[in-house]
Amino acid sequence: TPRRTAVAAVINRISSPQTIEFVDVPAQEYYSANVFTKSVMKDRLPKSVFKSLIRTIDSGEKLDPEIADVVASAIKDWAMEKGATHYAHVFYPLTGATAEKHDSFLSPTSDGGTLSEFSGKQLCQGEPDGSSFPSGGIRVTSQARGYTIWDVTSPAYILENPNGTTLCIPTAFVSWTGEALDKKTPVLRSMQALNKQAQRILNIFGHEDGAFVASTAGPEQEYFLVDRNFYYARPDLLNAGRTLFGAKPPKGQEFDDHYFGAIPERVLAFMCEAERELFKLGIPVKTRHNEVAPGQFEVAPVFESANVAADHQQLMMLTLRKTAEKYGMACLMHEKPFAGVNGSGKHVNWSLGSSSQGNLLDPGDTPHDNAQFLVFCAAIIRAVYKHQGLLRAVVASAGNDHRLGANEAPPAIISIFLGDQLTDVFEQIKAGGANSSLPSGTLEVGVDVLPPLPKDAGDRNRTSPFAFTGNRFEFRAVGSNQSISGPLVAMNTIIADSVDYCATKLEEAIAKNPDGLNGAIQTLLSEIITECSPIIFNGDGYSEEWHKEAEKRGLLNLKTTADALPQLATPETIEMFAKYGVLSERELESRLETYQEQYCMTVSVEASLALSIARTLIFPAAIRYQNELASTCANLKAVGYDFDTDTLDSMTALVKALQEGIATLEHAINDVSATTPDDECRHCCDAILPSMLALRETVDKLEEVVADDIWPLPTYQEMLFIK
Ligand code: ADP
Ligand code: MG
Incomplete structure (x- = not known):
């Protein structure tokens, strides 16, 4: 079986380990070596150009188009000194992946030679033929033009390959009408929005430096690491990134012996190399450790x-995947x-x-700093309360549905953990409220100092x-597996919205009474906490009681992607994103459409895979074993032995269940009666996934009875424990 071959290959590898090349160079020497950093800019650019560029990077000022040619020429020289032959505009389409289009620096000359060129225009703008990226209807193929636009705020870098290096320029990807086709553009817009609103609060507190x-x-x-031999012997891992079948191993994670345990040798070697590559790219990796699961x-x-x-x-995700391959492993995200x-x-x-x-x-x-902190904190509480549905929607995916709400990851109910001390501070403020005479035991904003809040991030509440x-x-x-951009856009924008709300209230109050800031803050915080406290929950988010309690509090519990995604385009969400210029209604709807499509595609691919594995790998193994049992029975009968057919009976029942499971799943896949994207998602969620799960149950039972030498798929035991 492919499984036996895989096991043999892995064991072979373990007994003759690959020698690991260790580069004995201090990290300081290669850290950021492949990045066009500010200090490289300073060395290579005329002073005025450098200053202008820094203003754009640090303060979000508009880029002066005049300087583009000078910067382009400096970047090109730097990159070519590092061996670059090509440049690539790197962009981040809605698939969540990273896309790049490479162009050579070389242009032919009339005398048959070649010249290296890189103009300001080439640096600033590219036109990839991105017509096959999902755009949720924004771009029809006939007008597929999309542009990549240099993002000055994210440093250019060099990607090394044994056969040549490439200058990579992070870019935003927009349609010819200026609509965002990517994940970066809204991040940049949302950061601008947040900055604008945060400045107002800082001004109120007298910080006007801007x-x-x-x-x-x-x-x-x-992430998980498995040996590549196993990876290739499992069509489900290879094509869907997850196992669609697999009985629970006799030993799982219950011993807790993996968490923070000694890192296995091969894994540590992989980590060291991945970190070295990340350091070269100026990515400040800091911590590494074993996680809970083997x-x-x-x-x-x-x-x-x-x-x-x-x-x-x-x-980082690309580098982890690439480096794992070098060490004979697959990195599963x-x-x-x-x-x-x-x-x-x-x-x-x-x-x-x-x-x-x-x-x-x-x-x-100081009381002054505390007051400012409390205003930002309250704005965040309000933002999460008001936009819990959006926060749930931006983490919705077919993959994450298997994780959220299981006994290991936060539930699908969005809530905030503040910790006891900070909760207590807000409770005291709430008690004081708008009263002019504060009851005793009440914290007075702008006068009292907060109790020290625990600084260590710790694991006090993982739930x-x-x-x-x-x-x-x-x-x-x-x-x-997700890009963090969606979650960042959501957080930046909802918080900008609530910071705006707070700033407006405070500005109005000070306009009426210039000395009344502290009182106004007290009133504002008290109002916010009174309205939004249902979102605060410091208890065990995994517990059954919390689900009941959350329902009582009226919090949303959107269990699946099919339930959650429509929250991306509710009237409140559309209005908010439009108000801060982060995403237009069309841009939001295009995202909803794209993500619904992705969800359905993922589920469909998994379903087809499950079907083909069940049919072409599991079913043959099952009937071979069934046949073996049957011929044993026949032989015994022929020589007149007394015997019972228990094992054959249960095997036959399982084979029958397998056939039925296959038929049911096939039926669900072929049902194309859903017409709207909403209906298609529902069908995936309510019909296809449950049929896959039912099929899995049968297959996993078979794994436990079919003869080991026939079973085709590497087992959980093998994949998780053989390193
Ligand atoms: P833990 O596992 O306890 O949560 P880690 O050290 O693994 O802690 O991760 C903490 C993460 O939080 C690090 O990536 C760290 O850089 C990040 N972090 C710390 N301060 C800030 C901040 N002000 N803004 C954003 N992230 C922060
Ligand atoms: Mg953490």
């Missing part, structure tokens, strides 16, 4: 400005590659800050989808 307030993101990436690991960088963090996250053990998420740590004010979610040591962790919020419902 330094750009950027949202920051630090994504923790979980074969599961995590990597996390130091946080960066959200836009750069999003680009770096995409590069799927949210639930193996049933019965933990899935993988991507915790997106989020905050906002500026070069002059630092992190705005740091509580601070909350949106947790305050001392100086930032951590959005834990994001799936391991």
Whole structure:
């Protein structure tokens, strides 16, 4: 069987390990070596050009088109010195993947030679033939023109390959009418919106330097590693990224012996090399460790400005996948590659800050700083409460549906964990409310200092989808395979909206009474917390009681992608995104359409795969074994033995169930009565997925009875434990 061959190959590899090339160079020497960093810019650009560029990067000022040619020529020289022959505009289509189109620097000359060229125009704008990227109807093929536009705020870098290197330029991808066809454009727009509103609060608190307030993101990436021999012997892993069948192994994760355990040698070698590659790209990876499930690991960088963090996250996923191959493994980013053990998420740590004010979610040591912190914090509570449906929708995917709400990941109900101390602070403020005479035990905003809040991020509450962790919020419902851009756009925009709300209230109050800031804040916070406190939950998000309690509180519980995606285009969401110029109604609807289509495609591919595996691998194995049992029975009967047919009977029943399961699934796949995208999603969710699950149950039972030497698929035991 392919399975036996795979096991033999893996064991062979383990007994003669690949020698690992270790490059003994201090990290300082290669860190950012492949990045067109600010310091490279400073060295290579005329002073005035450098200054103008920095203003665009740091303060979001419009790029001066005059400088493009000079910058292009400097980037080209730098890249060619590093061996680059080509440049590529890198963009981020709605598929969530990274796309690139490569062009050579060389142009032929009339005398038969060649000349290297790279103009400002080529740097600033490209025109990939992106007509086959999903655009949700924004672009019909006949007018498929889409442009990539240089994103100055995300540094250009060089991608190495043994046979040549390429200069990569991060770009936004828009249609010829200026509509966003990608995941980057809305991130940039939402960061602008958030900055604008945050400045108003800072002004109210007397910070008028105008330094750009950027949202920051630090994504923790979980992933699985399996040997590539197993990967190739499992058509489901290869094509769907997850196992569609597989009985629970005798030993799962219950021993907790993997979590933070010693990292296996081959895995550590892989991690070291992946980190070295990431360092060269200026990606500040910081932590690595084993995760809870066997074969599961995590990597996390130091946080960066959200836009750069999003680009770096995409590069990180690519690098992990690529490097794993070199070490004979496959890196699985799927949210639930193996049933019965933990899935993988991507915790997106989020905050906002500026070069002059630092992190705005740091509580601070003075009453004044605390008051400002509390206003931002309250705005976030309000944002999450008002837009819980949107937050749920931006983490919805076919893969994440298997993870959210299982016994390992936050539930599909969005709530905020504040921790006891901060909750208590808000409770006190609420008690004080708008009263002029504050009851005793009440915290007075702008006068009292907050009790020290726990600074360590810790794991005090892993069950909350949106947790305050001392100086930032951590959005834990994001799936391991997803681009973080969608979640960032949602957070930036809903928070901009609530910061706008708070700023307006406070500005109005100060206009009436210039000395009344503290009172106005007290009133505002009290109002927000009174209205929005149902979203705060510090208890166990995995528990059954929480589901009941959440329902009582009127919180949304959108269990599946089919339920959640329509939240992307509710009237409130459309209005908000339009108000801040982040996404127009058409852009939002195009996203809804694209993501619904992706969901249906994913489920359909999985269903066809399940069907073909069941038919061409499982069914033959099952009848071979059944036949073996039957001939044993016949032989025994022939020589006059007394025997019972128990095993043959149950095997026959399973084979029958398998045939029925196959028929039911096939029927569900062939049912094309759904006409709208909503109906198609519902059909995937309510008919196809349950039929796949029913089929799986039978197959997994078969795995436990069919003779081991016939069973075709590598087992969970083998994939998760043989390293
Ligand atoms: P834990 O597992 O306890 O959550 P990690 O160290 O694995 O902690 O990850 C914490 C993540 O939070 C890191 O990526 C870190 O850079 C990020 N982070 C810290 N401060 C901020 C901030 N102000 N904004 C965004 N992310 C932050
Ligand atoms: Mg974390």
